[in-house]
Every structure is written in structure tokens, then in C-alpha cells.
Amino acid sequence: xxxxxxxxxxxxxxxxxxxxxxxxxxACQKAGLDISVEEALVGGSAYDAHGVPxxxxxxxxxxxxxxxxxxxVGGPKWDKIDDLSKRPEKGLLGLRKNLGLFGNxxxxxxxxxxxxxxxxxxxxxAGLDIMIVRELTGGIYFGQPRGIEERNGERVGFNTYVYSExxxxxxxxxxxxxxxxxxxxxCSVDKANVLEVTILWRxxxxxxxxxxxxxxxxxxxxxxxxxxxxxxPKQFDVVVxxxxxxxxxxxxxxxxxxxxxxxxxxSLNETGQGMYEPCHGSAxxxxxxxxxxxxxxxxxxxxxxxxxxxxxxxxERIEAAVGRVLDDGLRTADIASPGMQTVSTVEMGDAVxxxxxxx
Ligand code: IPM
Ligand code: MG
Numbered sequence: 047x048x049x050x051x052x053x054x055x056x057x058x059x060x061x062x063x064x065x066x067x068x069x070x071x072x073a074c075q076k077a078g079l080d081i082s083v084e085e086a087l088v089g090g091s092a093y094d095a096h097g098v099p100x101x102x103x104x105x106x107x108x109x110x111x112x113x114x115x116x117x118x119v120g121g122p123k124w125d126k127i128d129d130l131s132k133r134p135e136k137g138l139l140g141l142r143k144n145l146g147l148f149g150n151x152x153x154x155x156x157x158x159x160x161x162x163x164x165x166x167x168x169x170x171x172a173g174l175d176i177m178i179v180r181e182l183t184g185g186i187y188f189g190q191p192r193g194i195e196e197r198n199g200e201r202v203g204f205n206t207y208v209y210s211e212x213x214x215x216x217x218x219x220x221x222x223x224x225x226x227x228x229x230x231x232x233c234s235v236d237k238a239n240v241l242e243v244t245i246l247w248r249x250x251x252x253x254x255x256x257x258x259x260x261x262x263x264x265x266x267x268x269x270x271x272x273x274x275x276x277x278x279p280k281q282f283d284v285v286v287x288x289x290x291x292x293x294x295x296x297x298x299x300x301x302x303x304x305x306x307x308x309x310x311x312x313s314l315n316e317t318g319q320g321m322y323e324p325c326h327g328s329a330x331x332x333x334x335x336x337x338x339x340x341x342x343x344x345x346x347x348x349x350x351x352x353x354x355x356x357x358x359x360x361x362e363r364i365e366a367a368v369g370r371v372l373d374d375g376l377r378t379a380d381i382a383s384p385g386m387q388t389v390s391t392v393e394m395g396d397a398v399x400x401x402x403x404x405x
Pocket of ligand 2: 294
């Protein structure tokens with residue numbers, strides 16, 4: 047069966063790193079992978095062309111795709127748009143919501159070659175391998191009511207933090223299953239000392255635990271989790287949490303690995319369809335300069351092959367190619383130690399392709 051992949055380059059450095067992913071997909075095809083690749087607009091670039099961040103045509107293509115690869119969206123150019131529903135970020139949130147991509151997997155693993163690029167001491171991060179499982183289509187990001195309105199002569203802003211038992215249960219199951227495949231430790235992060243919604247969250251996680259007797263479940267308040275991540279990150283294996291806590295903790299976890307420029311992510315729905323994107327954003331400050339790190343995007347291709355297309359061998363081949371390129375000392379600016387020579391986006395892409403071609 048031909049896998050049909052939708053590539054959404056997006057904004058900022060998105061198109062530059064997506065170009066490297068496209069070359070890699072091409073190489074996979076030459077190596078025997080049966081795929082077709084289509085492109086579409088999302089985010090600010092879609093807004094510029096069509097006045098909306100998620101055109102119907104893009105959503106239609108996304109629905110039909112076996113998997114979606116997304117670069118990044120957003121940038122200062124569009125921050126002035128008053129109507130929040132037209133902002134580039136809404137393109138991304140709209141894809142997540144419309145496709146039901148509730149299960150967000152954000153690995154934070156340290157490449158041994160990059161230990162010196164971490165902001166923590168090497169001994170604290172050596173061997174680091176955390177998987178953050180973030181709920182992606184609920185919580186305060188989507189809760190109703192929300193808005194800014196006039197009350198008693200002043201404006202009031204409000205959002206709603208809401209989770210149903212079924213929403214908690216399905217993300218809980220993703221996390222327990224992930225823990226079963228990994229180190230068998232699951233830490234559920236909440237704020238159950240203050241927020242009712244997370245009291246329920248904790249209860250549901252507890253209720254699921256007996257079904258996964260091989261997994262050791264623990265709970266942690268989110269403030270403590272933030273502290274533990276920078277104090278002793280290796281205590282974590284799989285972390286499961288809601289949308290907003292996951293947004294924040296995954297950035298912190300990513301930085302422990304030296305560069306957010308290395309980390310891919312997957313967002314999956316109940317049918318296994320997925321959207322794959324680097325954890326970093328559109329980095330408008332370095333866009334168009336051919337200096338962005340394309341590795342998170344290329345590793346997102348690997349993650350897509352593994353989780354949506356069932357092409358584990360090809361995924362491993364990409365990951366091995368990235369490892370070899372790092373072994374050879376190639377570094378984009380974001381992962382270079384002081385004094386190291388750096389390569390451009392395209393040069394890094396070239397190197398990965400060459401290593402991939404060698405098998
Ligand atoms: C992320 C990003 C998004 C989020 C933004 C761009 C809407 O920060 O994927 O982590 O908050 O989910
Ligand atoms: Mg984020």
C-alpha cells in the first residue's frame with residue numbers, strides 16, 4: 047500500500063527544515079519505501095495566501111493522509127492579528143483538534159555526543175531518556191467557556207480547565223502502554239493539591255494502574271516536577287500530564303538534552319494516524335539563514351515511519367544515520383560546543399543523506 051504523506055512546511059525555519067525532510071523522504075523512496083508526498087499550507091503562510099491559518103483544502107488533505115509531517119508555525123509577522131482564531135498557532139491547534147490527535151509523545155533523550163551541550167552537568171544527564179506523554183486536544187487549551195469580556199466596568203479574561211474521565215483514561219492508557227515498552231515507570235503530573243480537575247486526573251490514573259501491574263505508577267505535583275526535572279532528571283521514565291503542563295515541562299525536558307533542535311514529536315489519534323513535528327518552534331530570528339538544525343525534523347520522519355507507517359527498519363536506519371553524523375562531529379550552531387566548527391542546514395541534511403545512503 048502506498049503511504050501518502052502530507053508535508054506542511056509552515057513558517058519561519060519550517061520550510062528550510064521541511065526541505066531536508068523532503069530529501070530524506072525521497073531517499074527512503076529510493077530505498078524501497080512506497081510513499082507519495084504532497085505539500086500544503088498551514089499557519090502564517092496559509093494566512094497570507096488564504097486569510098486563514100488552516101484552509102479547508104489543507105484539512106481535507108490532512109484527513110486523507112496516512113501521516114502528516116509539520117515544520118513549524120508562527121512568527122512576529124502575524125502576532126499583530128487581533129482575531130486570535132486567525133493566528134498561525136490556531137492552524138496547528140485546529141489540526142490537532144480536527145484529527146483528534148490527543149496523544150502527544152515528546153521524547154527527551156540525550157545523544158551521548160551532545161552531553162556537553164546540555165545546560166546541566168554531564169553526570170546529571172548522561173543516559174537521559176524521558177518520554178513525556180502530553181494530552182493534546184483537551185484541558186485549558188480547548189475548555190469552554192473562554193474569552194475576554196466586560197464585567198463590572200473592567201475587562202476579565204477567563205479560560206476553563208476541564209477533563210472528562212474518558213479523556214483522562216485514553217491518554218492514561220497511551221502512557222501506561224508506553225511505560226510497558228520502556229522502563230516500566232510512569233509518573234503522572236498534576237496539581238491535585240489545588241485543582242479539582244487534576245484530583246479526577248489522579249483518581250483515573252490510580253484506577254487504571256491495576257490493569258498494568260508491571261508498571262510502577264507515581265504522582266507528582268507540577269511545580270515539584272519542574273524542579274525535579276532540573277535537579278535529577280534521570281529519575282523519570284515516562285511522564286503523563288495534561289495539555290498545558292505538558293507544554294511547559296516538555297520544553298524544560300528538551301533543553302536538558304542540549305538542544306530543542308534535536309527532538310522530534312508524534313501526535314497520535316485513536317486510529318494510529320499521526321502528525322509528526324519537531325519540538326522546537328519556527329525560530330523566526332534565524333529563519334532564512336540556512337543555519338537551523340534540521341535533525342529534529344529528520345528524526346520526525348523516523349518517528350513517523352515507526353509509529354504510523356510501521357516501517358521500523360527504515361526508522362532505525364535514519365536514526366543510525368543521525369548518530370553517525372554526530373559521531374563525525376558535524377554540528378549546527380545550536381548544538382556546537384564553543385570552538386567547534388558549525389555546518390549549515392543544507393550541509394547537515396547532506397551529511398544525513400550520505401550516511402543514510404551507506405545503509
Ligand atoms: C507546542 C507549541 C504549541 C502549543 C503552540 C505553538 C500553540 O508550544 O507544540 O508545544 O502550545 O502546544
Ligand atoms: Mg510548547
